[in-house]
Amino acid sequence: MNFDDIFKAYDIRGRIPEELNDEVATKLGKAYATYVKADTVMIGHDMRVTSPQLANAFAAGVQSTGKNVSFLGLIPTDVSYFAAGKFELPCVMFTASHNPANWNGLKFTDAGAVPIGKESGLQEIKRILEEESWTTSDQPGTREEMDVVDQYVEHALSMIHIDKIKPFKVAVDAGNGMAGLIVPKVFQHLPCELVPLYFDLDGTMPNHEPNPIKPENVAELVELVKHEGCDIGLAFDGDADRVFFIDERGSRVPSSLITAMVAKNLLAKKPGSTIIYNAVSSHSVPETIEENGGKAVMERVGHSYIKKTMKETGAIFAGEHSGHYYFLENYRADSGLIAALFVLEMLSDMDVEFSAALSDFEKYFAIEETNSEVADKDAAIARLKKAYSTAEILEFDGTTFTFSDYWFNVRPSNTEPVLRLNLEADTPQLRDAKAAEVLNIIRQG
Structure with a gap:
């Protein structure tokens, strides 16, 4: 079998059952257990219909090598990172994040929540899998069930001052995903009124695709915020490691504004610190970091790249345009839940409406x-280079073209057969004109 299609830049994703099934999962368990040094492997899974069965097949593969399994069961992805960090053990999470219901995947983490990506172990796991050169043992490893959710809730709440949180009215769209499990457990400790939407865990995702980066997937939450008079809205993706924000007016908040807002807050507490952002983040992000005495470092999209650079630079925080937020005190891992708690605390301290708190960072369009x-x-990128040859061109995480009054980035997706365009300008008129122009060139083929 050719495994090239399921091994991505920083995880594994495939269609069920043609690309990912019990047999493949068992072999992946053998390969992963052979790769990691620890004697015990932790395994968690999301609410997808196929996740429990695949996770159990993977566990059998791990045990066949003689290594032990701590089975975490049904958890959000950020709980798997927490467990790997707290217990200093490797952990695998079965999830395909926001992909459709007929997909599944695996996110690998080594002991200490160290990410495993294409350039940090994933290719070695693929080699072991293809060669079937995994370890074997006459004595299978043991298996224990392990519940770490309550410990994670305690950890997440320890990141903020609960007594500072004001009695906000908070609408949350779980998208029938893992936020439906974790959010109620956290909010029972807060003075906030929770207005839930699609909290029932359902791996068929019957209401909408659990991908809040798309406007159509948060349309109901926007209306809920406005209808219920909420102070803030939170939209989580399927495995709940990403979060997107809605302000009190029902407006979607760009993730770059959240990154800038959190960066400013953290730099006031830890002056001179390093903070990481993406090439496709708004220019307001590095500007805010530097204006507040921090060091801004650009890194590629993807948790394995971000976490590696956080460790190398000593960064205290990182934000991606895709709704991932990484915290040093969270084992350098991303957590949509912790990001949401940070924003609630900041709004409590500032004592202003959400939209007003963001106004300082809304510099561009x-x-x-x-x-x-x-x-x-x-060929599409070559056409752009020819058309915009006078731009300052940066080949990093795609190709970025920068002019004095606008910039844009084009990069191939790591998970889908598409080119992604991000563009920002000094005025909305220039933004609209240049977006139409660039898209026309991209789509000429």
């Missing part, structure tokens, strides 16, 4: 990230 299916991605 950006498009929604726009995908284009193209037959030849390289």
Whole structure:
């Protein structure tokens, strides 16, 4: 079997059952257990219909090598990172994040919540899998069931001052995903009124795709915020490691504004610290970091890249445009829940409405990230380079073209057969004109 299609830049994702099934999961368990040094492997899974069965097949593969399994069961992805950090053990999470219901996948973490990506172990796991050169043992490893959710809730709440939180009215769309499990457990400790939407765990995702980066997937939450008079809205993706925000007016909040807001807050507490951002983040992010005495470091999209650079630079925080937020005190891992708690605490301290708190960071005008299916991605990028040859061009996490009054980035998706466009300009008129112009060139093929 050819495994090239399921091994991505920083995780494994495939269609069920043609690309990912029990047999493949068992072999992956053998390969992963052979790769990691620890004698025990932790395993968690999300609410997808196929996740429990795949996780159990993977566990059998691990045990066949003689290594032990601590089975964490049904958890959000950020709980798997927490467990790997707290217990200094490798952990695998079965989830395909926001992908459709007929997909599944695996996110690998080594002991200490160290990420395993394409350039940090994933290719070695693939080699072991392809060669079937895994360890075997006459004595199977043991298996124990382990519940770490309550410990994670305690950890997440320890990141803020609970007594500072004001009695906000908070609408939350769990999208029938893992936020439906974890959010009630956290909010029972807060003085907030929770207005839930789609909290029932359902792996068929019957109400909408659990991908809040798309406006159509938060449309109901926007209306709920406005109808119920909420102070803030939170939209989580399927495995609950990403969060997107809605302000009190029902407006979607760009993730770059949250990154800038959190960065400013953290730099006031830890002056001179390093904070990481993406090439596709708003220019307001590095500007805010530097204006507040911090060091801004650009890194590629993807948790394995971000966490590695956080460790190398000593960064205290990182934010991605895709709604991932990483915290040093969270084992350098991302957590949508912790990001939401940070924002609630900041709004409590500032004592202003959410939209007012963001106004200082709204300097530019950006498009929604726009995908284009193209037959030849390289040819499309070559057309752009020819058309915008006078730009300052940066080849990093795609290709970024920068002019004095606008910039745009085009990069191939790591998980889908598309080119992604991000563009930002000094005025909305320039934004709209340039977005149409660039998309026309991309889609000529």
